[in-house]
Amino acid sequence: MPLCRNIASSPSPLIAPTTPDEAGIARAAKALKAGQLVAFPTxxxxxxxxxxxxxxxxxxxxKAKGRPRFNPLIVHVADKEAAETLVDFDECARKLAEAFWPGALTLVLPRRNDCPVSLLASAGLHSLALRVPAHGVALDLLAEFARPVAAPSANPSGTISPTTASHVAASLGDAVALILDGGPCAIGLESTVIGLTGDAPLLLRPGGVTAEKVEAVTGPLDRPETGSDAAPSSPGRLLQHYAPARPLRLNAEDIIPGEALLSFGPHAITGAAAECNLSPGGDLTEAAANLFAMLRELDRPVHTAIAVMAVPETGLGLAxxxxxxxxxxxxATPQEPTP
Incomplete structure (x- = not known):
């Protein structure tokens, strides 16, 4: 059974992605050294x-993202040793890095006094968000560039995160010097962010590593209450984030005429103008990998809104x-569809 139905084809991208072979990686590193922006897969x-x-x-x-200056960026490094030149590690940070790096875990740690990373990247805070990505193309680029790379998601701020090179090309166009095409992202959700600047580890953002796995290393995590849009202490903390243009209606049990449906599991609601199923088998890993791509597929002017079926609040379902x-x-009010 196809995962999506009644979806029109997408427009052609504005920029052709680059093959991430040795020459492509070298071009990307050269662009970074020239102060240009490069989109790359993780x-x-x-x-x-x-x-x-x-x-x-x-x-x-x-500027490219239209991003608020008070929202910090995640800085990507090649390995734990590179990270330790930028921030102060404690025992908890070392254990987490050893357990989950390379991987979908970001650690927010105190900046070293000699940290060369731009203060803009940490929004002027005395902390820095760091991770080591688990993707061959990203690691090759970091090795070739030999400096830390600040890299939020490659999309306009507040919109749906990209999980393919074509998503980047369609949304950012010539704002990037080149796009390294590493295929679809395996996890499809941003990294989990753990704050380690206080007395206890904080789950600042759920993501690709489940809270249960992190707690197996750290013990119980503190969970800060959702605040306002005031200056966030870590990436991904803005209340309005990852948003399609069409309004979402969560935990839907029926369909309002004109709505598209983002379903989950084998028993989808009927009557939607179009549908994408995150996982017909109810697999949360598959659902996470499909989330952003399917939101993009359904975010069409012909739909008034996107109804979203309930997803369990366990494991990756939390993220x-x-x-x-x-x-x-x-x-809250659905818009009239346009042709």
Missing amino acids: ETVYGLGGDATSDTAVAAIF INDRLRRATNPV
């Missing part, structure tokens, strides 16, 4: 990379529901 989502040590390059990331809640458009 196991979570595609990143919009710039030289993390350059104020100008980091400012270009904010899926976090993204869906942050993607909920504040406009």
Whole structure:
């Protein structure tokens, strides 16, 4: 059974992605050294990379994304040793890095006094968000560039995160010097973010590593209450985030005429104008990998809104529901469809 039905074809991308072979990686590293932006794949989502040590390059990331300056960026490094030159590690950080790096876990740690990363990347905070990606293309690029790379998701701020090179090309176009095409992202959700600047580890953002796995290393995590849109202490903390243009209606049990449906599990609601099923078999890993791509597929002007069936709040479902809640458009009234 196809996972999506009644979906029109997408427009052609504005920029052709680059093959991430040795020559492509070299071109990308050269572009970064010239202060340009490069989109590259990770196991979570595609990143919009710039030289993390350059104020100008980091400012270009904010400009390309239209991103609020108070929202920190995640800095990607090649390995734990590179991370330790930028931030102060404690025992908890070392255990987490050993358990989950390379991987979908970001650690927010105190900056070292000699940290060369632009203060713009950490929004002027005395902390820095770091991770080592688990993707061959990303690691090859980091090795070739030999500097930290600031890289939020490669999409306009507040919109759906990209999980393919074509998503990046369609949304950012010539704002990037080139796009390294590593195929679809394996996880499809951003990294889990753990804050380690206080007395106890904080789950700042659920993501690709489940809270249960993290707690097996750290013990119980503190969970800060959802606040306002005031300056966030880590990436991914804005209340309005990951949003399609069409409003979302969560935990839907029926269909309002004109709505598309984002379903989950074998018993989908009938009557939707179009449908994508995150996982017909109810697999949360498959659902996470499909989430952003399917939101993009359903986010069409012909639909008034997107109805979303309930997803369990367990394991990766915690991260899926976090993204869906942050993607909920504040406009509650469905719009008239347009041709």
